[in-house]
Amino acid sequence: MKLHFFGTCSGTEPMPGRHHTSFAFETKGKLYIFDAGENCSYNAHIMGVDLLSCRAVFISHSHMDHIGGLGNLFWNIRKLNVYYSRKMNDVDLYLPEPEVWEHLEEILRHTEGSFSKEWEIYPHRINDGVIFDGDITVRALHNNHLGKTDGHCLSFGFLIECEGKRVVYTGDTNGPDDFKPLMPCDILICETGHHRARDIAEAVNGMTDKIIYNHHGLAMLSDMEGELALAREVFDGEIFSANDMDTFDFQ
Ligand SMILES: [Zn+2]
Numbered sequence: 001m002k003l004h005f006f007g008t009c010s011g012t013e014p015m016p017g018r019h020h021t022s023f024a025f026e027t028k029g030k031l032y033i034f035d036a037g038e039n040c041s042y043n044a045h046i047m048g049v050d051l052l053s054c055r056a057v058f059i060s061h062s063h064m065d066h067i068g069g070l071g072n073l074f075w076n077i078r079k080l081n082v083y084y085s086r087k088m089n090d091v092d093l094y095l096p097e098p099e100v101w102e103h104l105e106e107i108l109r110h111t112e113g114s115f116s117k118e119w120e121i122y123p124h125r126i127n128d129g130v131i132f133d134g135d136i137t138v139r140a141l142h143n144n145h146l147g148k149t150d151g152h153c154l155s156f157g158f159l160i161e162c163e164g165k166r167v168v169y170t171g172d173t174n175g176p177d178d179f180k181p182l183m184p185c186d187i188l189i190c191e192t193g194h195h196r197a198r199d200i201a202e203a204v205n206g207m208t209d210k211i212i213y214n215h216h217g218l219a220m221l222s223d224m225e226g227e228l229a230l231a232r233e234v235f236d237g238e239i240f241s242a243n244d245m246d247t248f249d250f251q
Pocket residue numbers: 010011063065066172193215
């Protein structure tokens with residue numbers, strides 16, 4: 001299983017060399033993308049990741065640093081599909097607010113060729129529980145980053161089971177109590193846009209073997225090595241920090 005990071009910045013002001021949050025699992029020849037910040041499909045393609053193997057996209061919430069690249073992701077997949085004349089599978093799109101996709105799709109219809117294509121994008125509203133069960137399994141749990149609209153939760157974290165590994169992605173979160181119910185896990189992918197790395201590491205010590213920080217906030221961006229050193233003081237496992245265009249290969 002490979003974990004590709006396309007963008008690792010939180011929704012702060014634009015930072016050199018970093019783009020908004022997006023990463024993907026690559027397993028069994030398929031790509032599963034989590035969040036779709038501004039530049040995700042550009043970086044994915046430049047990294048050599050096969051966007052035409054995309055099977056599903058999961059959006060944690062509708063803030064722009066998580067969906068800004070969603071329209072362009074599908075635009076680029078359609079473009080690559082035309083260029084390479086390869087059969088493309090349908091793509092399932094999971095998001096808290098399917099209305100967001102309705103509007104994006106309307107924009108895409110005006111971009112090129114009426115956005116006609118031989119494959120489909122199927123949007124699904126995310127609710128708590130198992131939302132995808134195939135070569136990977138994805139369980140969603142709402143969190144307290146955002147509230148509710150019309151009874152629907154607007155922000156989620158995920159437990160992803162892939163090749164026998166349990167990986168928790170926090171999404172944007174109000175704190176460890178939001179995502180601890182999804183743990184224990186082998187790998188925790190945790191945002192630092194709203195938290196200090198050390199506080200998270202201390203709270204989850206013993207509940208995960210590895211932490212990969214992403215969605216970096218200002219503390220991490222201004223002193224990443226210092227923040228990581230503080231976190232390692234209070235955590236017994238391995239700690240990594242993701243940068244744009246990093247790939248982690250976990251066997
Ligand atoms: Zn964010």
